[in-house]
Amino acid sequence: MAIVINGTEYPLPDDPRVSLLDLLREQLQLTGTKLGCNQGGCGACTVIVDGARVLSCLTLAVQADGREVRTIEGMVAADGGLHPLQQAFIEHDGFQCGYCTPGQICSAIAMVAEYRRGDPSYVTADLAEGPKGTTRQEIRERMSGNLCRCGAHNGIVDAIEELLAGEAP
Amino acid sequence: MRSFDYHCATNPAEALSIAGAAPARYLGGGTNLVDLMRQNIEAPAALVDVSRLPAVIEETPNGGLLIGAAVRNNVVAAHPSVRTRYPVLSRALLAGASAQIRNMATVGGNILQRTRCAYFYDAAGSHCNKREPGSGCDAIGGFNRYHAIFGASEHCIATHPSDMCVALAALDAVVHVKGPGGERDVPLLDLHRLPGDRPDIETVLQPGELITGVALSPSAAAAHSAYRKVRDRSSYAFALISVAAGLEVVDGRIADIRIALGGVAAKPWRALRAEEMLLGTDPAKERFLAALDAELAAAKTFDGNAFKVELAKRTVAAVLCELAGVNP
Incomplete structure (x- = not known):
């Protein structure tokens, strides 16, 4: 079980309660993605999974098994500049x-x-x-x-x- | 959130077998269930992830469509056949939630989502017979702007929040279900229960039963259909009132008419009485309004939601005028 985040593969958490948002922020220190309402009301935690924008606060990390995730950290241009x-x-x-x-x-x-x-x-x-x-x-x-x-x-x-x-x- | 076992099913038989072994809930996109689990309103011992079951939209022999339960809401809304042959369904889906949530939410999960009644969500401070049977209903006599005007009981006045289901009700959709006892078909209109004295039991599904798909039949009224949603902000809000309608006019007379209302009951509300009165007549605004008066005579309102009667009447009439091409 693994997911790819901005081109790098990471193992999934053992505890299925961990949201994709918490995996990003608390375990992988990818803190660009923000925790807002944590209940699907604000969109601050939006990331792109297999090309589709989703709310990482309502996504269980285990549900992203095998998926490709893009976060704000992955939006940097090829030359390292801003998107x-x-x-x-x-x-x-x-x-x-x-x-x-x-x-x-x-x-x-x-x-x-x-x-x-x-x-x-x-x-x-x-x-x-x-x-x-x-x-x-x-x-x-x-x-x-x-x-x-x-x-x-x-x-x-x-x-x-x-x-x-x-x-x- | 309480701990739970997580299983990902790859086919319906596997999902049924895992769910049969432990008290489990099926998990689609998680947009409602994960939130409810975080609030400890739902605390299943196990989740069976059915979001990876085959997610296809296929043509059926009768010229209709079969939409797999795991198809995401945005995929249904953007599907060319849905947009042309069932525009009410596409528009209803697009009226719901946000793009991010539509990318996650499945068809099966949308049907089985739970009310957004604030008292249901407020586990710490409110009484709710749906959340805790026998504890009372704080919505009655409380802030009930969003609550039901049809089919409520002294135990619960919550509404079903789905837009998609209102369109499915107008389309006479049939829900395909697989369970320990085999397969069965349930008309969408019969799937959700009215609260009665058990508002915690929301559908006719039995433990372990899994929604596998939704079947749509073809019709001229389905192809000539519309959805309109009235809400407190213009996007990303639940309905005060929503209307799904389809109309077929032949030789100046209404040959087929479908009217369903959202935001008014614990289930999508089909306006059968109004339909019956209008069938065979020539479309005109006054007749629409008269039929809706008859339909809405059965409404029971509360302090906060009495406006819904007039709002429903005018919104349905506006949609029917638009479909009929008559002066609003």
């Missing part, structure tokens, strides 16, 4: 205290992939066709699982809008 979205968060004031930011970044990176493969959201007018263009309403709906209590949501949406506009596949 383009991290840079965009800085430029658009996408945070104040920064506590929700790792979850916002992980969530948004996976969201961009969902958007590009045409997944609909609740506000997508035509479900069959999928989203058209990149509207702020779509971004806000798709990011509603990540709360920012500093109120930086407008800057966050700006940063994601820039990422979506910038590097089309």
